[in-house]
Amino acid sequence: MSRVTSAQKAEQPSFKALLWRWGAGPCWALAALLTWWLPDGDDFPDTTLLAGLFLACGVVLLVLAALKRLRYWAPWSAVLGLGLGAWEVVQAKFLLLPRPFFGTPQDLLDVFLTDWKRLGDSLLHSLLLLLIGYGIGACVGIAVGMALGRSLRFRYWVRPIMRVIGPLPPVALLPLAFVIMPSTRLAGEALMALSAGFPVAVLTWSGVAAVDPAYYDVARTMGAKDRFLVLRVALPAATPQIFVGLFMGLGASFSMLVVAEMLGVKSGLGFYMQWAQGWAAYPNMYAALLVMALMCTSLMTLLFKLRDYVLRWQKDGLKW
Amino acid sequence: MVKTAATQPALKPLSLHIDHLNHGYEAQGAMRPVLDDVSFDVAPGEFVALLGPSGCGKSTLLRLIAGLEVPLSGTIEADGREITGPGPDRIVMFQDPTLYPWRTVEENVTLGLDIHKKRDPKIVRDALQLVGLEKDASSWPHQLSGGMAQRVALARALVNNPRMLILDEPLGKLDSLTRLTMQGEIRRFWQKRGFSALMVTHDVEEALLLATRVLVFSPRPARIVSDRPIDLSAEQRHRDDPHVIALRRDILEQLGHSNDW
Numbered sequence: 001m002s003r004v005t006s007a008q009k010a011e012q013p014s015f016k017a018l019l020w021r022w023g024a025g026p027c028w029a030l031a032a033l034l035t036w037w038l039p040d041g042d043d044f045p046d047t048t049l050l051a052g053l054f055l056a057c058g059v060v061l062l063v064l065a066a067l068k069r070l071r072y073w074a075p076w077s078a079v080l081g082l083g084l085g086a087w088e089v090v091q092a093k094f095l096l097l098p099r100p101f102f103g104t105p106q107d108l109l110d111v112f113l114t115d116w117k118r119l120g121d122s123l124l125h126s127l128l129l130l131l132i133g134y135g136i137g138a139c140v141g142i143a144v145g146m147a148l149g150r151s152l153r154f155r156y157w158v159r160p161i162m163r164v165i166g167p168l169p170p171v172a173l174l175p176l177a178f179v180i181m182p183s184t185r186l187a188g189e190a191l192m193a194l195s196a197g198f199p200v201a202v203l204t205w206s207g208v209a210a211v212d213p214a215y216y217d218v219a220r221t222m223g224a225k226d227r228f229l230v231l232r233v234a235l236p237a238a239t240p241q242i243f244v245g246l247f248m249g250l251g252a253s254f255s256m257l258v259v260a261e262m263l264g265v266k267s268g269l270g271f272y273m274q275w276a277q278g279w280a281a282y283p284n285m286y287a288a289l290l291v292m293a294l295m296c297t298s299l300m301t302l303l304f305k306l307r308d309y310v311l312r313w314q315k316d317g318l319k320w
Numbered sequence: 321m322v323k324t325a326a327t328q329p330a331l332k333p334l335s336l337h338i339d340h341l342n343h344g345y346e347a348q349g350a351m352r353p354v355l356d357d358v359s360f361d362v363a364p365g366e367f368v369a370l371l372g373p374s375g376c377g378k379s380t381l382l383r384l385i386a387g388l389e390v391p392l393s394g395t396i397e398a399d400g401r402e403i404t405g406p407g408p409d410r411i412v413m414f415q416d417p418t419l420y421p422w423r424t425v426e427e428n429v430t431l432g433l434d435i436h437k438k439r440d441p442k443i444v445r446d447a448l449q450l451v452g453l454e455k456d457a458s459s460w461p462h463q464l465s466g467g468m469a470q471r472v473a474l475a476r477a478l479v480n481n482p483r484m485l486i487l488d489e490p491l492g493k494l495d496s497l498t499r500l501t502m503q504g505e506i507r508r509f510w511q512k513r514g515f516s517a518l519m520v521t522h523d524v525e526e527a528l529l530l531a532t533r534v535l536v537f538s539p540r541p542a543r544i545v546s547d548r549p550i551d552l553s554a555e556q557r558h559r560d561d562p563h564v565i566a567l568r569r570d571i572l573e574q575l576g577h578s579n580d581w
Contacts, residue, residue: 217388218418218420221406223436237422313461314462
C-alpha cells in the first residue's frame with residue numbers, strides 16, 4: 001500500500017480503474033436486488049435482512065469510491081459482491097447444490113444472529129488455549145534453542161531427545177497425553193507447547209549457530225561476559241531465524257488446537273464444529289470455520305506486525 | 321571537535337612486553353606453527369606497524385595481544401602484567417567494520433559503554449562528531465557505505481578510551497580515497513589521545529605514513545625479520561618524500577618484492 005504505482009500517481013485514473021471503483025457498489029446492489037426480488041426456493045430465515053446487508057455494503061462502497069478511498073481493493077470488492085450474489089441465486093433461489101451440506105448465505109447469517117454468544121465463547125476458549133500453549137512453547141523453545149547453540153553439555157544431553165521426539169507429529173502423543181495429564185485441557189496445552197516449541201527451538205539453534213563469530217569478538221574485546229554475549233549478541237543476531245520458527249510453530253499449534261478440541265477438550269471452536277457436524281448443523285460448522293479462519297489470519301498478521309517491528313533493521317522482508 | 325578530550329580523562333598509554341611467543345593450530349592431526357619465537361616490546365604511546373606477507377600470522381599475533389586467544393607458549397605482558405583475556409584497555413578494530421546490524425549507528429558506538437553499563441549519550445555524540453557522522457546517528461548499518469561503516473567502527477573503538485588501539489588492517493577494504501582520509505584521521509586521533517597503537521597492514525606506504533616503528537615479519541610461521549624506527553617529521557610523512565620512497569623500497573625488498581614495481 002505504501003508503494004505508489006504509476007497508475008496511482010497519474011492525475012487521471014484509467015477507464016478500467018474507474019470502472020472497478022464505481023462498479024463495486026452496484027455489484028453489491030445487484031446482489032441485494034436479486035436476493036430481495038427472486039422468491040426463495042425454500043423456507044429460509046433472514047432473506048430481507050440479508051438483502052439489506054448487501055445493499056448497505058453497496059452504499060458504503062459507493063461512498064468510499066466518492067471519497068477516492070477505494071482503489072486497491074476495488075476489484076476484490078466487486079467480485080466478492082457478485083460471488084455472494086451468485087451463491088444466493090444458486091443455492092437459496094434455485095436449490096442447485098445438494099443440501100444440507102451446502103447452506104445458503106442467509107443460513108450463515110442466521111447462525112451469527114442466533115448463536116453468536118456460543119460462537120464468541122468458543123472463540124475465547126480457543127484463543128486462551130492457543131495463546132497459553134503457544135506462549136509457553138515459544139518461550140521454552142527459544143531458551144532451549146539458545147542453550148543448544150551455546151552450551152556443549154546441554155547439546156550433548158538434549159540433542160538426542162530432540163532428534164527422537166521432535167519429528168514425531170505431536171498429534172500422535174494425544175492419546176498418551178489425555179491419559180497422563182490431569183485434565184484434557186492441560187493435555188492440550190502441553191501438546192500445543194510441544195508442537196510450537198520444537199520448530200522454535202530448532203530454528204533458534206540454527207540461528208545462534210550461524211552468528212558470525214566476529215560479532216562475539218567485537219563484544220569480547222570490549223570486555224563483555226557470557227551473559228552479554230548470549231542476551232545482547234546471540235539473541236538479537238538470531239531473531240530473523242527465531243521468527244521463522246515462531247511462524248512454523250504458530251501453524252503447528254493451529255492444527256494441534258483443532259485436533260485437541262475435536263478429540264478431547266470440551267470447548268472451543270474445534271469442539272463447536274465437531275458438535276455442529278454431529279447434529280448435521282452445517283451452517284453452524286461453516287460459521288465456526290469462518291471464525292476460525294479469521295482468528296488464524298489475525299494471529300498470523302499480529303505475528304507479522306511484531307516481526308516487522310523487531311526486524312525493522314533488516315533491509316527488506318516479506319509482506320503478509 | 322576538541323570536546324571529547326575534555327569529557328574523557330586522558331589515560332596512560334599501555335606498554336607491551338612480548339617474550340618468546342609461539343603459537344600454532346592443529347589441522348589434520350598435525351601442528352601448524354603460526355608464530356615462531358616472537359619477542360618485542362612496545363613503549364607507551366608508540367605506533368607500531370606490523371608488515372608481512374599475506375597469511376603469515378600477523379592477525380593471529382593481534383588476537384593474542386587482544387586476549388581473544390591464548391598462546392601455546394611464551395608470555396605477553398601489558399604494563400608488566402600477563403594478559404589472560406580481553407579487556408577494555410586494548411580495543412580491536414577489525415578489517416570488517418562488524419557493526420551489529422540490529423543496532424543503529426548510535427547504539428553501535430555505545431556498545432562498549434553498554435557492556436560496562438555506563439551509557440553516556442554525550443560521549444557517544446562526541447565520538448560520532450569526531451568521525452563526522454553525527455547526522456547518521458539513527459541510521460541502520462545497512463544504509464552506510466563501507467567508509468562510513470568503518471568510521472562508525474572507529475568511533476565505537478574510541479568511545480572505550482583505549483590505552484592501546486589494535487588495528488587489524490582496518491582500511492584494507494576501503495577505496496583508495498576514503499583510505500587516505502581515514503589514515504589522516506587515525507593519525508590525528510593517535511596524536512590527540514596518545515594511546516599506544518598496533519596496526520597490521522599490507523600497505524607499506526600506510527605503515528610509513530602512520531607508524532613510529534615498523535616490524536617486518538617472515539612468511540608463516542612468522543618471525544621478526546626487521547625492526548626499524550621511523551624517524552620522520554610530520555612534513556616528511558608524505559607519499560612523495562624521498563625518505564619515504566627509500567624506506568619503502570627497502571622494506572619491499574625485505575618482503576621479497578625487490579623486482580616488482
